[in-house]
Structure formats: C-alpha cells, structure tokens
Amino acid sequence: MTETAPDLDRLRGGAPPRNHDARTIAALTANPGCARRGVMDAAGVDKDAVARHLGFPAPFGQSQFAITRGNAFEAQVKADGCAELLTLLRDRLGLAVAEAAYDDLEVVAGNEGRELRHARTRRLLARALETGEGTLFDHPLLRLEIGGRLAYLEPDVIAFQVEGRLHVIEVKSFAVVDGQAEPEQVAAAARQSAVYVLALRRLAAELGHDPGRVSHEVFLVCPENFSNRPTATPLDVRPQLAVLERQLARLTRVDTILEALPEDLCFEPGDALADSVRAVEARYAPECIAGCEMAFFCRDEARACGATGTLGRGVRDDLGGIDTAGTALALADGSLSPSDDLAETAAQLRTAARLRDEALAAARGGAA
Ligand code: SF4
Structure with missing residues (x-):
C-alpha cells in the first residue's frame, strides 16, 4: 500500500x-x-x-448564505481557544474538563503542506494517547485507506481528549429547536463523524494504542432555538461505523x-x-x-x-450482467441469444415479456 x-x-x-x-x-x-x-x-x-x-x-x-452563517457560528464557538465550547462540554454535558490546551493543526509554521500537517497531527495525538497531554486538536489532518491507497482526509472537526479517550466534535450550523434537529441533517452529520472516528481509530492502532481509545460517542455542536447560542448533543455513531467499514472493504x-x-x-x-x-x-x-x-x-x-443504471440501482442489480436496455429488450423478445451466464436472466426476461403481453392483451380485450 x-x-x-x-x-x-x-x-x-x-x-x-x-x-x-x-x-x-x-x-x-x-x-x-x-x-x-x-x-x-x-x-x-x-x-x-x-x-x-x-x-x-x-x-x-451549500448556498453562500449558509456557508457564511456556518463559518460565523464556527468562529464564535472556537473563539479564544474554544472558550465557549469548553463551557458547554463542562456545564451542559458534565464532562470533567480540567485545564484545557488548544492546538490548531491547520497550518504548521506557516506551511499548509499536507505531509507536514499530517506528521504534526500524528505527533500530537501520539503524545495525547501516551501522556494525556493536550485537550482540543483543531483541524487534524488524517489519513484513511481508500480502495487500497492512503488518502488524506481533511476534517473540519476537533479531536477532544477527556479522561484518556478521544472524541470527535463536529460543529454544524443547522439549528436544534426544542432539543430536536432535522433527522436528515443529524444522520448526515453522524455519517461524516463516523468517517473521522474510523480514521482516528486507525491512527491510534498505527501508533500502537487500542483503537477503542477513540470513542464512538461524538459531540454535535449546533445553534440552539434560532439563536447563536451553541448546544452540544452526544451522538452514538456505532451503526454508521459498521456500515462504513463494510462499504470501504467492498471498494x-x-x-x-x-x-x-x-x-x-x-x-x-x-x-x-x-x-x-x-x-x-x-x-x-x-x-x-x-x-x-x-x-x-x-x-x-x-x-x-x-445503460440499465439510468433506471436505478435496483433495476441494474436485477438485470445483473446486462449493461444496456437494448440488450435486455433483445433478450426478452428472443432476437438475441444469451451467453451461458445470462441464460437464467434471459429466461426471466422472456417470462416477464410474455406476462406483459398477456396483461396488455387482456386490458385491450376488456376495453373493447
Ligand atoms: S458513475 Fe456516479 S459515482 Fe461514478 S463517477 Fe459517475 S457520477 Fe460519480
């Protein structure tokens, strides 16, 4: 690799x-x-x-308006070394965050090169896992194996260390109203967070630590009740992690x-x-x-x-091995002889075509 x-x-x-x-x-x-x-x-x-x-x-x-709003909210939450975020984690979630250190990993000594940034992310997270040093690591640059290759992964999240475990904190600008947010947006945030949890777990394993030191519980930080006041919600991303690992293995x-x-x-x-x-x-x-x-x-x-794919994945999968609608139709009306591997599908198509013809004929007869 x-x-x-x-x-x-x-x-x-x-x-x-x-x-x-x-x-x-x-x-x-x-x-x-x-x-x-x-x-x-x-x-x-x-x-x-x-x-x-x-x-x-x-x-x-997103629209330019949504991007601007999101950036402003994130800047607010992260201002003064994430002061507002720390208050939330301490008070709202009752986490024992003692002294907090903040490291921004976006730029290394004025250099945005990804090898350098990844090396620094590795170094600081290794130290955190070994000694417990460091609390908030903003913009870590991670890597994940995609299709047999290592790809750089640029999360807009914070890795947060508390009581020997790392958590992902995802700041989103969609609102939580009366404790509820749009389910689709929460689901998308959970899927994204799972990617970061997986990348952090693989890094922990590479560094010789138990991947379980990276928690499946992530913290979603959103504006509350149409205000700019942030609220934090714990999210369990174990189901999303399971799907992601399965799909990555299939790539x-x-x-x-x-x-x-x-x-x-x-x-x-x-x-x-x-x-x-x-x-x-x-x-x-x-x-x-x-x-x-x-x-x-x-x-x-x-x-x-x-291509059969234009009709949807379900149709393409049902027609497994038949790439175009023209081939499917020719197999259905018998004008094309199937290869051995398509014989069964061709027989099903001929049956479907016969049933369709019978149904149409019956409908025409009923209307006459
Ligand atoms: S087939 Fe779909 S996933 Fe593949 S490149 Fe085209 S649009 Fe992207």
Whole structure:
C-alpha cells in the first residue's frame, strides 16, 4: 500500500491534489463499484473542475448564505481557544474538563503542506494517547485507506481528549429547536463523524494504542432555538461505523483498475479530457446526482448508450450482467441469444415479456 504514488499524481497533470472530506468518502462508499470515481478520488482529481470543463457542472454544496452563517457560528464557538465550547462540554454535558490546551493543526509554521500537517497531527495525538497531554486538536489532518491507497482526509472537526479517550466534535450550523434537529441533517452529520472516528481509530492502532481509545460517542455542536447560542448533543455513531467499514472493504481496489488503464491517461483540462474520463468505467445510477460532481456527465453518457443504471440501482442489480436496455429488450423478445451466464436472466426476461403481453392483451380485450 502506498500513499500518493507517482502513477496517481500523473493522472492530475500539474494540478495539486484535492483532499478527501467526509462527504466525499460517504459518497464514494455509496457507489463502491464505480471505477471512475475510485480512480479520480484516489488521485485527488478536482472532479468539480473536470465536470465544468466538460460542460456538465453539478450544482453542489451549500448556498453562500449558509456557508457564511456556518463559518460565523464556527468562529464564535472556537473563539479564544474554544472558550465557549469548553463551557458547554463542562456545564451542559458534565464532562470533567480540567485545564484545557488548544492546538490548531491547520497550518504548521506557516506551511499548509499536507505531509507536514499530517506528521504534526500524528505527533500530537501520539503524545495525547501516551501522556494525556493536550485537550482540543483543531483541524487534524488524517489519513484513511481508500480502495487500497492512503488518502488524506481533511476534517473540519476537533479531536477532544477527556479522561484518556478521544472524541470527535463536529460543529454544524443547522439549528436544534426544542432539543430536536432535522433527522436528515443529524444522520448526515453522524455519517461524516463516523468517517473521522474510523480514521482516528486507525491512527491510534498505527501508533500502537487500542483503537477503542477513540470513542464512538461524538459531540454535535449546533445553534440552539434560532439563536447563536451553541448546544452540544452526544451522538452514538456505532451503526454508521459498521456500515462504513463494510462499504470501504467492498471498494474496488484502485491498483487493479489502474493496471487496465492506458499509461498516458491524464485528467488535465484539454481536448482529450472527455476521452480520458470515458476510458475509466463508470457505474451511473440516479443516486449519483446527490453525491458526485461527475453525475451530469455520467448520466448523459449512460443515457446515450441506454445503460440499465439510468433506471436505478435496483433495476441494474436485477438485470445483473446486462449493461444496456437494448440488450435486455433483445433478450426478452428472443432476437438475441444469451451467453451461458445470462441464460437464467434471459429466461426471466422472456417470462416477464410474455406476462406483459398477456396483461396488455387482456386490458385491450376488456376495453373493447
Ligand atoms: S457520477 Fe459517475 S463517477 Fe460519480 S459515482 Fe456516479 S458513475 Fe461514478
């Protein structure tokens, strides 16, 4: 296993790599069989820029208003070495936070290089696990194995140490009203936090510590009751961790995909970009629209060739091995002979076609 290997760097041309965040990992695990996304993400390709260059921009992310509001809330919570956050943890959650130290890991001596930042994150968290030194570690830069490669992971969270255990603190700008927040937003925050918990657990294990020193209980900090006053809620992310570990294990290995690709493949903007993207197999499904910057390009491509994935993952899985609607129809009307591995599916399609014809004929007879 290597980190950003030269073959992956080459895929970006001269562009700097983009780090993963929890959203990209959650989206990646939602479509573990997509080689295109697997390769582009592993290489740190800016998929948003690629999609825009190809004429298929995907409107992603929060509105400018929501971003500004979120940044202001986060700045408030983290002001003065996270003073307000510490009060919350002590008073509201009753945690025994004695003296608190705050380390910001976003920049190391004016240098934002990710190797340096990751090395500092490792050093400080190793010290915390060994000696209990340090309380709040802001913007740790973590790594997680994705498809057999180590990817940098840029969490916008705080690792918080109390009583010998590390907890993830996630600051979100959606409101908690009368103790309740939008379930979908809480679920998304739980999924994201689980990514960070997993990355911290793997780091703890690498450093020779029990991964259980990183708690499955994370703290979600949100504005309360339409005010800017923060409130903290503990979240148990064990179910999300279990799903994430299962999905990461299912991801197609990037090395295997790379072996089958042209040696000069590159995702640099230019006339050859569309061909380069098409050279890597995609597994489009309508769910991609909510989670991947390449979705409109892939949808266009899938529609043009009549891919079964455009009808939804359920249909594609039911038609396992049949890639296009045209092939499915030809197998159903008998104009195409199936290969041995598709014989059973073809028989089911012929039965479905016969039942459909009978139902239509009956309906026409009833209407006459
Ligand atoms: S949009 Fe395209 S690249 Fe992204 S996950 Fe879907 S099929 Fe893969």
